[in-house]
Amino acid sequence: MPHYPDGLACPWYFVERLKFVAHELARVLRSVAASEDVGQLVSFENDFFEIRSYTQCKHEKDNAPCPYCRPNFKCGDVEVRWYKHLGRDTVINREITPREAFSIFSLCLHSIWELEEVLYNG
Ligand SMILES: [Zn+2]
Numbered sequence: 001m002p003h004y005p006d007g008l009a010c011p012w013y014f015v016e017r018l019k020f021v022a023h024e025l026a027r028v029l030r031s032v033a034a035s036e037d038v039g040q041l042v043s044f045e046n047d048f049f050e051i052r053s054y055t056q057c058k059h060e061k062d063n064a065p066c067p068y069c070r071p072n073f074k075c076g077d078v079e080v081r082w083y084k085h086l087g088r089d090t091v092i093n094r095e096i097t098p099r100e101a102f103s104i105f106s107l108c109l110h111s112i113w114e115l116e117e118v119l120y121n122g
Contacts, residue, residue, distance in 0.1 A: 014104075018080065018086060021108045025042045028112055048075065050073070065081035
């Protein structure tokens with residue numbers, strides 16, 4: 001039984017790309033603070049997107065994503081939510097095409113690489 005039975009399932013290829021975004025962020029951020037074991041537990045926000053790879057919501061709710069917590073991922077008007085861990089019962093707020101998914105993925109990655117550039121070569 002999925003946690004969000006009424007939600008629109010997020011396409012698997014977009015879930016996989018979001019995992020890569022989280023991994024790439026972890027790689028870049030971990031090298032900033034080597035003592036912090038961020039692993040895949042990433043919480044990040046810039047001008048282009050926001051991601052929270054793990055959430056522990058304490059609000060009362062019924063079979064739906066939490067209306068009080070920020071989405072786990074947001075880029076433009078695309079919002080993705082999952083249950084605790086990225087990829088688990090993942091729902092999206094609207095349909096997206098594979099091309100659009102790739103374009104969001106690309107935007108996120110480039111902004112991460114720009115951040116890396118600023119942090120280490122700025
Ligand atoms: Zn909540």
